[in-house]
Amino acid sequence: MTGAALVLLALLSAPPAARPPTGEWLREHCRMGAADPQNPWALAHGLLSESRSFRARDGRSAVQVIVSDFLRREGSSPGADLRFDPATANGTPVEPHPHLLVKSLLLAGLAPSHSFRAAWGPITLGALVEDLKRDFRRDSALSPEGAWTLDALSHALPPGASFMTRDGATVRLDAVMDEALALLEREEAELLAGMKAGLPQVPKRHQGIYAHPCGGLHLVQAVLAHARHPAVRAAWGSRLDTQVDLLLYRLASESRQYDAALTSTLPAHRLPVLLQMMKFYGHWLETLGRYRDETGWTPTPAQLQAIQQAGALLDGAVRRLDASGVWRNRDALKAASPSLFLDLLGDTCHAARGWHDWRRTLGG
Known part of the structure; x- marks a missing residue:
């Protein structure tokens, strides 16, 4: 057995400890894990749980740290290129x-007028959005990595908006989001066929929507965010209902596969499965919570039952992770498996946000 496997086995063998209700517990561990001022990706995940009030461990506002410490500028003209590096020198x-x-x-x-102190002087969030628009590339936005770009544009611009890129191309937001919905539907085609055929599950093989980060749920969120506009909901119509139906189908399909994976996996290797469970159930609740808040969607009694089921499944995964001691031993996990450490950190915050969105339904 490798050293990393031994560390993971020790984590999974640690005695359970008393803890507060799941929602509070997730929020507490999100705040602790995401407050590192040297990790802007972590700070951004802390915003999921705490919104703009979130602060880094050194007491500074997280939104200020993200811009002041990590935004870069190439050139000094009004159209200078603004960017964040993918990673720091230490990874x-x-x-x-x-x-x-x-x-x-x-x-x-x-607000777009919100001003930050960048390394070279003040800059507004609106200026960052303008830079995003100038650098927009359709092929990138409609790739598996494009969901965050689409989500930002759908929140920053009204329907019917157009903008010009750095190379002089004119982009219509509605056309891009129509393409994004069509992309989502193509990537979900196998799931839709399984749902219509009444199959209990569609196996995950990194195909279609499963080739996207976080099972494509960021793409779902980005597309559904554009539907907060009444005109968009009218234009997309029943296609939005199908997206909700597919989310409910995925809950049943994927929970079966996670249960089977836990049963067939040796104790030393169960931690990645449990983290994937927290990732999926947390993102799933967050996706429907955002859809409700952004569009006014009201779940039916049957859909509320599914949301309660997702909460119970998330609670079960969190309890098993808590019993493993993995949060209390984050440093050991980071040394043994940096990728699992990042999953733990980010997905704890997504789960905290998802639980908070449905706290009146789930309790705790």
């Missing part, structure tokens, strides 16, 4: 997905 993630940080600042509720 700490900064912006592993294009425009993740701008999207996070927008969803934290900051």
Whole structure:
């Protein structure tokens, strides 16, 4: 057995400890894990749980740290290129997905006029959005890495908006989002066929939507965010209902596969499965919570039952992870498996946000 496997086995063998209700517990561990001022990706995930009030461990506002410490500028003209590096020199993630940080600042509720202190002087969130528009590339935005770009644009611009890129191309937001919905539907084609055929599950093989980060749920969120406009909901119509139906189908399909994976996996290798469970159930609740808040969608009694089921499944995964001692031994996990450490950190915050969105339904 490798050294990393021994560490993971020790984590999974640690005695359980008393803890507060799941929602509070997730929020507490999100705040602790995401407050590192040297990790802007982590700070952005802290905004999921705490919104713009979130602060780094050194007491500074997280939104200020993200811009002042990590935004770069090439040139000094009004159209200078602004960027965040994908990672720092020591490998700490900064912006592993294009425009993740701008999207996070927008969803934290900051106005375009909000001003930050960058290394060279004041800059507004609106200026960051303008830079995103200038650098927009359709092929990138409609790739598996494009969901954060789409989400940022759908929040920053009204329907019917157009903008010009750095190379002089004119982009219509509605056309891009129509293409994004069509892309989502193509990537979900196998799931839709399984749902219509009444199959209990569609195996995950990194195909279609499963080739996207986080099972494509960021793409779902970005597309559904554009539907907060009444005109968009009218134009897309029943296609939005199908997206909700597919989310409910995925809950049943994927929970079966996670249960089977836990049963067939040796104890030393169960931690990645449990982390994937927290990732999926947390993102799933967050996706429907955002859809409700952004569009006014009201779940039916049957859909509320599915949301309660997702909460119970998330609670079960969190309890098993808590019993493993993995949060209390984050440093050991980081040394043994940096990728699992990042999953733990980010997905704890997504789960905290998802639980908070449905706290009146789930309790705790």
